Amino acid sequence: MDIFEKLKILADSAKYDVACTSSGVDREGVPGELGSTSSCGICHSFAADGRCISLLKVLYTNFCVFDCKYCVNRRSNDTPRAAFTPRELADLTIQFYRRNYIEGLFLSSGVLRTPDDTCERMIEALSILRDEYRFHGYIHVKAIPGADRVLINRLGMLADRMSINIELPSQQSLELLAPDKSKTSILKPMGYISGKIQENTADIVQYKNAPKFAPAGQSTQMIVGATPDSDYQILRLAEGLYKKYSLKRVFYSAYMPVAEHSLLPSVHTKPPLLREHRLYQADWLLRFYGFEAKELLDEEHQNFNPALDPKCNWAVNHLELFPVEINRVSYEMLLRVPGIGVKSAKRILTARRMGSLRFEDLKKLGVVLKRAQYFILCGGKTARGLRITQDGILRGLLSERGMQMLPKSFEQLSLFPDQNRNTTEDVRKCLTGQI
Amino acid sequence: MLNRPDLIYRYDGSFEGFLCCVFESFQRREIPMDIRPEGEGQMSLYPERYIDTNPQTADRVFVSVPLKISKAAAEFIADAFLSCMEQKELYLLRFLRLGYRYGATVMNMLANDTVNALFKAVQFLKNESHYYKEFIRFSEIEGVLISMIEPKNFVLPLIREHFCSRFSGERFLIYDRTHRMMLAYQPFEAKLIPVDDFQMPEAEAEERHYRDLWQMYYHAIAIEGRYNPKCRMNHMPKRYWGCMTEFANQPQKARLKGAGPAVLGLGQESDKF
Numbered sequence: 104m105d106i107f108e109k110l111k112i113l114a115d116s117a118k119y120d121v122a123c124t125s126s127g128v129d130r131e132g133v134p135g136e137l138g139s140t141s142s143c144g145i146c147h148s149f150a151a152d153g154r155c156i157s158l159l160k161v162l163y164t165n166f167c168v169f170d171c172k173y174c175v176n177r178r179s180n181d182t183p184r185a186a187f188t189p190r191e192l193a194d195l196t197i198q199f200y201r202r203n204y205i206e207g208l209f210l211s212s213g214v215l216r217t218p219d220d221t222c223e224r225m226i227e228a229l230s231i232l233r234d235e236y237r238f239h240g241y242i243h244v245k246a247i248p249g250a251d252r253v254l255i256n257r258l259g260m261l262a263d264r265m266s267i268n269i270e271l272p273s274q275q276s277l278e279l280l281a282p283d284k285s286k287t288s289i290l291k292p293m294g295y296i297s298g299k300i301q302e303n304t305a306d307i308v309q310y311k312n313a314p315k316f317a318p319a320g321q322s323t324q325m326i327v328g329a330t331p332d333s334d335y336q337i338l339r340l341a342e343g344l345y346k347k348y349s350l351k352r353v354f355y356s357a358y359m360p361v362a363e364h365s366l367l368p369s370v371h372t373k374p375p376l377l378r379e380h381r382l383y384q385a386d387w388l389l390r391f392y393g394f395e396a397k398e399l400l401d402e403e404h405q406n407f408n409p410a411l412d413p414k415c416n417w418a419v420n421h422l423e424l425f426p427v428e429i430n431r432v433s434y435e436m437l438l439r440v441p442g443i444g445v446k447s448a449k450r451i452l453t454a455r456r457m458g459s460l461r462f463e464d465l466k467k468l469g470v471v472l473k474r475a476q477y478f479i480l481c482g483g484k485t486a487r488g489l490r491i492t493q494d495g496i497l498r499g500l501l502s503e504r505g506m507q508m509l510p511k512s513f514e515q516l517s518l519f520p521d522q523n524r525n526t527t528e529d530v531r532k533c534l535t536g537q538i
Numbered sequence: 539m540l541n542r543p544d545l546i547y548r549y550d551g552s553f554e555g556f557l558c559c560v561f562e563s564f565q566r567r568e569i570p571m572d573i574r575p576e577g578e579g580q581m582s583l584y585p586e587r588y589i590d591t592n593p594q595t596a597d598r599v600f601v602s603v604p605l606k607i608s609k610a611a612a613e614f615i616a617d618a619f620l621s622c623m624e625q626k627e628l629y630l631l632r633f634l635r636l637g638y639r640y641g642a643t644v645m646n647m648l649a650n651d652t653v654n655a656l657f658k659a660v661q662f663l664k665n666e667s668h669y670y671k672e673f674i675r676f677s678e679i680e681g682v683l684i685s686m687i688e689p690k691n692f693v694l695p696l697i698r699e700h701f702c703s704r705f706s707g708e709r710f711l712i713y714d715r716t717h718r719m720m721l722a723y724q725p726f727e728a729k730l731i732p733v734d735d736f737q738m739p740e741a742e743a744e745e746r747h748y749r750d751l752w753q754m755y756y757h758a759i760a761i762e763g764r765y766n767p768k769c770r771m772n773h774m775p776k777r778y779w780g781c782m783t784e785f786a787n788q789p790q791k792a793r794l795k796g797a798g799p800a801v802l803g804l805g806q807e808s809d810k811f
Binding site: 106107110111114115117118119131132133134135136137138139141145146147148149150151152153154155156159160195198199201202203204357359373374376450453454456457458460464467468 | 643646647648649654668671672673674675676677678683685700702703704705706707708725726748750751752754755756757758759760761762763764765766767768769770772773774782783784
């Protein structure tokens with residue numbers, strides 16, 4: 104099989120992995136050698152589905168001994184199989200990298216024979232890149248669950264970021280759909296890696312040239328919509344992972360039906376893209392806006408409002424905290440105003456030192472007044488001509504798509520006093536003979 | 539009191555030339571109607587004055603910026619001068635006047651119209667230079683990596699360090715078609731050279747092989763069920779597509795179905811594999 108065919112098969116089987124970021128580590132190039140990394144990450148292209156292509160995302164092989172029901176590469180699935188050789192993979196990465204197609208390599212793999220065996224081959228490919236070709240670009244590697252610690256160690260030394268996918272957000276779901284995996288088999292190596300990263304950070308403080316273990320941290324991924332887990336469960340789990348294992352990112356992946364199975368949603372269900380989007384918005388609120396999961400959702404409200412984004416939703420339910428005076432309010436509270444993001448909040452802090460800000464000024468600073476105006480005062484005044492009612496706020500905050508989601512109710516305006524009007528309710532009562 | 543004569547300054551288009559215009563404006567206590575590089579813009583009925591470029595004068599102005607305003611302001615005006623903003627010279631002159639008056643705090647006056655307009659221009663410049671770090675595509679031809687770009691802002695000085703550090707052991711050329719400038723690098727020196735006309739040489743077989751691999755990969759990695767062209771366009775505006783390998787010689791899809799060595803090449807050249 105030639106490289107063209109292999110790449111086609113192995114890219115196709117890797118595409119359901121979401122993570123394709125190249126962020127988290129800043130490394131200057133080395134004179135005479137190839138590659139550098141940038142902490143903000145660089146996306147090199149965007150696929151037709153709008154997702155970024157930053158790394159060459161491939162599986163080392165799509166042969167797999169596991170039989171996870173949600174996965175395209177499960178043992179029982181009839182699909183073309185292929186495997187790279189370490190040299191092929193390294194050459195391909197270098198040639199793509201030199202042409203500025205990619206920022207580095209994202210290497211994952213099905214489990215070929217045993218986890219250790221698979222891990223060793225991946226290590227071979229990566230060491231050709233790092234040691235032989237002196238490649239300093241980004242490498243993201245998936246740890247293979249169940250592999251020996253020594254091998255995980257070696258992988259971490261070669262890679263910038265490591266990840267282990269949780270895939271399903273609860274133990275029950277895992278038991279149902281991934282009988283070969285368990286919560287502990289996933290969380291244990293995750294804990295081990297985060298321990299190594301911390302240990303390594305301490306070493307680097309002491310010895311400048313200590314070898315670095317996964318300097319860009321670790322990430323994970325969860326499938327949304329394959330199982331009945333609620334947004335609240337997912338978000339709580341993500342929050343826990345950020346705190347306990349200091350993960351850099353948790354990715355959410357709307358379940359794409361790839362297999363017909365009695366335990367899974369049918370093949371014809373659409374992927375829950377909007378739900379995924381809401382989870383990402385909430386994830387950002389956790390990481391950059393100082394929110395906690397329990398503020399956004401609770402036992403009564405287990406899922407996000409599809410029509411309204413989580414921040415607006417929170418603000419509308421906490422109108423007692425608003426409006427806030429732009430020229431005095433703290434940074435933490437500025438971040439909580441819908442229509443103000445991290446950048447515009449920082450700009451407000453800078454600009455208000457020079458003088459009192461007006462609504463026109465806020466617009467120049469990049470605040471989305473359409474949303475923010477209901478929650479702020481400038482110099483003690485609301486925006487001109489604005490009437491604040493709960494209904495009006497909702498209309499202002501909803502996007503066109505959100506408006507369509509609201510139940511439609513039309514009402515004929517009347518010139519005559521209200522009591523003479525037949526309301527829909529009256530009509531219904533008439534029809535059912537309740538009068 | 540400043541004079542506001544009906545007068546247009548012309549200068550040679552260089553940063554030094556512009557600084558001399560600033561000097562002139564201060565020396566004569568006047569603010570011109572406009573400052574334009576020579577040979578650009580419409581002829582106007584207003585009188586023009588040509589400002590000679592004098593390195594000593596330019597230096598005098600440039601040294602004063604970090605002293606009287608701030609280091610950040612000096613970097614800021616150098617960046618803003620690379621942007622494609624209309625009348626950037628006039629805005630920069632106003633910015634400098636504000637700066638000499640208010641000192642370092644001018645950089646915080648984000649709500650001021652002049653400062654705000656310049657900040658937006660610099661933001662556009664930086665965004666565009668980041669886009670080019672992402673979307674530049676090299677072709678290897680006789681061992682040299684060659685690329686062509688068409689930016690609105692003059693981004694070459696901003697992406698120079700990134701590529702020189704990343705491809706430190708390579709030789710590469712980046713040609714900016716809009717500004718007719720070329721960034722040429724070989725270990726370990728880089729140069730910006732004005733080049734009037736430059737054509738991409740024909741690609742060799744190996745180069746075409748990698749282009750095909752990349753195009754195939756680009757299509758294989760997308761998930762059909764999530765097709766979202768609007769999102770793609772938001773992240774990767776269409777005006778960059780012209781110079782990108784993944785969209786070159788489009789009738790791709792038909793060829794991909796039977797992917798394999800026999801269909802690798804493009805039409806008549808496929809026998810070279």
